[in-house]
Amino acid sequence: MNKFFSNRRLVIVIVCLIVSFGLMSVSVAIRNKRSTPPLIQQFGNDVVGLVNRVIAWPVNGLKGSVTGVSDLLNTYQENQRLKSQVQELAQTKVHDQSVSQENKRLKQELKLNHALTDYSPVNATVIARTPSSWENQVIIDKGSAAGIKKNMPVLSGSGLVGRVSEVNRTNSKVELLSNSSESANRFAISITNKSGSTVNGIISGFDNAKNQIEMGNITSKTKIQKGDKVVTSGLGGIMPAGLLVGTVASTGTDNYGTASKITIKPAADISELSVVTVAIRQAQTTN
Amino acid sequence: MLRVTKLRYGFPIGLLLFFYLDGILGAVFPKQLFSYPYSMSSYLVVLWLVLSVFFEDQIHIPLEIWAAIAGGLFDVYYTGIFGIFVFVFPIVVALTRACYKAFPINFLSGLLVHFIDVTIVCTLSYVGNLVVHLTSASFADMLVYSLAPTLAYNLAAYVILYFPIQWVFDRLKN
Numbered sequence: 001m002n003k004f005f006s007n008r009r010l011v012i013v014i015v016c017l018i019v020s021f022g023l024m025s026v027s028v029a030i031r032n033k034r035s036t037p038p039l040i041q042q043f044g045n046d047v048v049g050l051v052n053r054v055i056a057w058p059v060n061g062l063k064g065s066v067t068g069v070s071d072l073l074n075t076y077q078e079n080q081r082l083k084s085q086v087q088e089l090a091q092t093k094v095h096d097q098s099v100s101q102e103n104k105r106l107k108q109e110l111k112l113n114h115a116l117t118d119y120s121p122v123n124a125t126v127i128a129r130t131p132s133s134w135e136n137q138v139i140i141d142k143g144s145a146a147g148i149k150k151n152m153p154v155l156s157g158s159g160l161v162g163r164v165s166e167v168n169r170t171n172s173k174v175e176l177l178s179n180s181s182e183s184a185n186r187f188a189i190s191i192t193n194k195s196g197s198t199v200n201g202i203i204s205g206f207d208n209a210k211n212q213i214e215m216g217n218i219t220s221k222t223k224i225q226k227g228d229k230v231v232t233s234g235l236g237g238i239m240p241a242g243l244l245v246g247t248v249a250s251t252g253t254d255n256y257g258t259a260s261k262i263t264i265k266p267a268a269d270i271s272e273l274s275v276v277t278v279a280i281r282q283a284q285t286t287n
Numbered sequence: 288m289l290r291v292t293k294l295r296y297g298f299p300i301g302l303l304l305f306f307y308l309d310g311i312l313g314a315v316f317p318k319q320l321f322s323y324p325y326s327m328s329s330y331l332v333v334l335w336l337v338l339s340v341f342f343e344d345q346i347h348i349p350l351e352i353w354a355a356i357a358g359g360l361f362d363v364y365y366t367g368i369f370g371i372f373v374f375v376f377p378i379v380v381a382l383t384r385a386c387y388k389a390f391p392i393n394f395l396s397g398l399l400v401h402f403i404d405v406t407i408v409c410t411l412s413y414v415g416n417l418v419v420h421l422t423s424a425s426f427a428d429m430l431v432y433s434l435a436p437t438l439a440y441n442l443a444a445y446v447i448l449y450f451p452i453q454w455v456f457d458r459l460k461n
Contacts, residue, residue: 016374019370020370020371020373020374020415021370021418022370023369023370023373024368024369024370024371024415024418024419025419026369026370027367027368027369027370028368028419028420028421031367031368037367041363041369044360044363044364045363045364048360048363048364049364051303051307052307052310052311052364055304055307055308055311056307056311056314056315059308059311059312059315060315063315063316126314127310127311127314128307128310128311128313128314128364128365129310129313129314129317129321130310130313130365130366131309131310131313131328131329131330131365132328132365132366132412132416133326133328133413133429133432133433133437134412134413134416134421134422134424134433135366135367135416135421136321137365137366137367138314139310139314139364139365165367166367173367178323208323208324208432209323209324211323271317271318271321271322271323272317272318273314273317274314
């Protein structure tokens with residue numbers, strides 16, 4: 001053991017440790033403060049991402065053919081179920097159309113260009129996922145060239161799944177809602193109950209074991225029930241309002257019994273992502 | 288010696304292929320690899336580096352440097368936090384070299400070495416993330432939810448890929 005930790009080796013080990021910690025803290029600082037990573041890192045990521053797409057193509061093809069077969073086996077049952085939903089959807093769609101037309105007309109009368117709910121979607125494909133237990137992060141194939149900026153919300157299917165954490169020219173990283181790190185972004189959300197009153201708050205964490213979002217530090221006395229819809233409130237940052245986050249799963253008080261805590265069942269399946277949508281808010285941003 | 292064999296192309300190509308597969312497999316099979324609360328991290332690139340130590344024989348590949356390059360790419364492209372894997376991968380290679388010198392390597396003892404290597408990669412990446420406050424998981428949680436599934440996945444990958452990679456190295460060396 002004495003020989004292993006000879007003077008020279010010990011010095012090298014300590015220098016490496018110091019350099020490692022230094023590099024880590026610098027990159028975390030850059031990640032938290034700046035909207036884009038340094039140019040050299042962006043360039044490196046773009047080159048690596050390009051080859052990533054080439055290699056992902058055959059793997060995705062293989063998976064596509066396997067799931068194709070299993071999809072075919074489920075087709076009959078799914079068809080039955082979907083038929084019943086289609087009837088309902090047609091009505092909703094027509095109603096939606098007339099409401100949005102009315103909304104547009106009213107906005108024109110008010111000379112309101114973009115409300116908080118307006119956003120333009122950018123579709124992107126997931127090309128890789130960070131192989132780490134500590135960062136629930138995926139890499140998508142659109143970057144600042146497509147108008148994506150840091151902190152924009154990312155949707156999949158019916159609801160919010162995360163936010164953009166790093167933007168390169170042609171690809172970007174998305175931190176998922178399930179990321180429980182201390183530096184993860186807190187989304188501003190609001191819950192509207194059956195009687196129409198609203199509770200505003202922020203997402204405070206994620207329960208990995210139950211796969212549920214937690215919303216804490218609520219002091220409002222408004223009664224919230226199981227099944228109430230949770231949407232983004234659009235307050236602060238570059239988040240549009242009205243993006244579905246999920247439905248209320250349970251309500252209760254926090255560990256200290258002082259404020260109430262609400263758990264939310266996410267609307268989108270966070271564990272199965274292949275195509276995502278980045279929502280770019282059209283109303284002016286506050287930062 | 289590296290210059291005269293086909294390994295000079297073959298080794299970097301294999302390294303890059305496994306590097307990308309780590310991320311792509313996670314994206315293609317998220318349900319299987321990241322079923323909450325367990326999460327398996329795929330470290331196939333480590334497997335390639337470790338098996339390169341076993342199979343390189345007289346051809347000396349500058350593995351520590353390649354490991355640092357792979358680790359740097361891993362940091363920048365996958366995690367976005369530079370400074371963890373760029374040091375961890377060379378440490379793993381150095382450790383494997385030391386084991387290789389200490390006792391004869393065959394399929395089973397190699398499995399043990401790979402077991403130790405993956406444990407080190409997992410633990411050091413956990414410590415790194417803990418230091419920069421990217422995770423608040425406790426050490427016990429890390430053992431149960433991250434280390435155990437990751438070991439299972441990576442040792443299975445070792446068992447499946449040991450002989451194919453040996454065959455590839457034999458072909459490339461001649």
